[in-house]
Structures are given as structure tokens and as C-alpha cells.
Amino acid sequence: xxxxxxxxxxxxxxxxxxxxxxxxxxxxxxxxxxxxxxxxxxxxxxxxxxxxxxxxxxxxxxxxxxxxxxxxxxxxxxxxxxxxxxxxxxxxxxxxxxxxxxxxxxxxxxxxxxxxxxxxxxxxxxxxxxxxxxxxxxxxxxxxxxxxxxxxxxxxxxxxxxxxxxxxxxxxxxxxxxxxxxxxxxxxxxxxxxxxxxxxxxxxx
Numbered sequence: 525x526x527x528x529x530x531x532x533x534x535x536x537x538x539x540x541x542x543x544x545x546x547x548x549x550x551x552x553x554x555x556x557x558x559x560x561x562x563x564x565x566x567x568x569x570x571x572x573x574x575x576x577x578x579x580x581x582x583x584x585x586x587x588x589x590x591x592x593x594x595x596x597x598x599x600x601x602x603x604x605x606x607x608x609x610x611x612x613x614x615x616x617x618x619x620x621x622x623x624x625x626x627x628x629x630x631x632x633x634x635x636x637x638x639x640x641x642x643x644x645x646x647x648x649x650x651x652x653x654x655x656x657x658x659x660x661x662x663x664x665x666x667x668x669x670x671x672x673x674x675x676x677x678x679x680x681x682x683x684x685x686x687x688x689x690x691x692x693x694x695x696x697x698x699x700x701x702x703x704x705x706x707x708x709x710x711x712x713x714x715x716x717x718x719x720x721x722x723x724x725x726x727x728x729x
Contacts, residue, residue, distance in 0.1 A: 525671045525728060527622045530587065532728060534578050536675075540723035541571045544716055555712035558694055558705065563603065563712040570595050570604040571720075574611065584623065584631075588615035603713070606639055606652065613638025625669045632678070636660040649696040650689045650706065652713030658685040659721045672728045679718075679725035686710055686718035 544551070545568050552564030577594040581587025592612030595604045617634035618627065636656060645651040647658065662681035666674045687710065694706035 526669060527624060528628050528671050529622045530581055530583065533584070533587075534575075534581070536724040536727040537571070537575050537578055539727035540720045541568070541575050543723045543726075544568060544571055544719055547716070547719060551712050551716045554710055554715055557709045559712065563716065566599075566601050566603040567607075567716045570599045570601075570607050573598050573604070574607065583621050584618035585615050588612070588618055606642060609639045609642045610635040610656075623671075625671055625674055628671050628674055629663050629666075632660045632663050645696045647685070648692065650692040650694040650711045650714070651696050652711070652717040654685045654689045654692075654711060655682040655714040655718040655721065656685075658682060659718075672725070675721075675725040675728060679722040682718035682721035686714040689714045 548564035548568050550564065551567060552561050555561050555563035573595045574591045577591045578587055581590065588611045592608040592610070592615060595611070596608035598604075614631045614635035616638070617630045623631060639653075639656065643651070643653065645653045647654055659678040659682035662677040663674050666677040668674055668677075689711040690709065691707060692711075693704060694711070
């Protein structure tokens with residue numbers, strides 16, 4: 525697959541919403557261990573808004589801008605802020621109605637850069653960054669011109685990053701107050717964001 529179209533991208537979002545909805549309860553249960561137990565609901569609400577915003581999109585830059593702005597305006601909380609930052613950042617590097625492999629890598633890298641301006645969390649802090657950062661780095665490192673292979677690399681790295689949060693102690697946000705009790709559970713944000721990246725790859729199979 526040498527071009528990613530607007531239609532492809534909307535399909536990626538649709539599959540992400542479907543798969544995250546299916547795991548909504550699981551993400552909230554993980555969040556209940558070291559948070560307020562609403563992450564599943566929060567990410568489903570945010571992604572539903574994003575999918576709605578994308579429906580009218582006809583080219584990447586304006587569609588991604590609408591997705592990012594609308595979720596931040598319509599849905600409160602850190603999940604929507606960070607998802608909004610991802611898509612707004614992606615809009616900075618995306619042009620036209622289709623992207624080649626290099627365009628896809630640049631788009632996701634720009635999304636990550638914008639999220640990093642919103643949060644000081646890093647890999648190892650037991651947050652969604654443990655899925656997002658490895659995903660984008662794996663995409664950048666993938667030299668293939670096949671967009672499916674690039675997204676597959678991102679998906680694998682995101683899932684491995686989420687798994688890696690299980691033995692970690694949370695040291696960011698409210699979760700850090702739980703100290704040792706946070707060990708032994710996957711971070712809910714890393715789990716849901718890794719599901720999103722896995723869904724992006726699945727949609728192009």
C-alpha cells in the first residue's frame with residue numbers, strides 16, 4: 525500500500541472506535557486500580573467525537589484540525605486533551621487527500637511532538653506515552669514504503685509498550701500517589717492507546 529487516502533484514514537478511526545468500545549469496561553477496570561475508574565468511558569466519548577468530526581473531512585489538514593479542536597472543545601478531561609493534541613499535531617504535517625509512506629511517518633511524528641508539549645510524562649512513567657512514543661518511533665524507524673508495514677510496526681511497538689507498564693510503578697499524575705500498589709497492572713491509557721494503534725493497522729489489512 526503506497527498511499528493512505530482520506531477514506532483509509534476514516535476506516536482506521538472507525539475500527540479504533542469499534543475495538544475500544546468493545547474493551548471499554550476493561551480499560552475502566554484498569555483505571556480503577558490507580559485512578560477514578562472512568563478511562564474506558566472517557567476514551568470512548570473522546571473517540572466518538574473524533575470519528576464524528578472526521579466524517580465530513582475531504583482533505584487531511586482541515587479534517588485533522590477539526591478532529592483535534594472539536595474533541596478538546598466538546599469533551600473535558602486529560603484523555604480528550606491528549607488525543608486532541610495528537611490529531612492537531614498530525615494536522616501540522618499532513619497535506620492533501622493522500623499521503624505516501626514518508627508523509628504518514630511525518631504525520632505521526634508531528635502528532636507525538638505536539639503531545640509532548642502537553643505532558644511531561646515520558647516512557648517509563650506508566651502512562652499512555654509508554655504506548656505512543658514506541659509506536660511513533662517504530663514507524664519512523666520502519667524504512668518500508670508500504671504503509672501497512674509502517675502501521676504494523678507502530679502497532680507492535682505500542683502493544684509491547686503497554687505490556688511493559690505492568691511491572692512499572694506509576695510516577696506521574698494522580699496514579700503516582702498509589703506507589704507500589706500500581707505495580708502488576710497495565711496502565712489504562714497505555715492499554716487504550718495501544719488498542720488504537722493496533723486498530724489502525726488492522727483497518728488496512
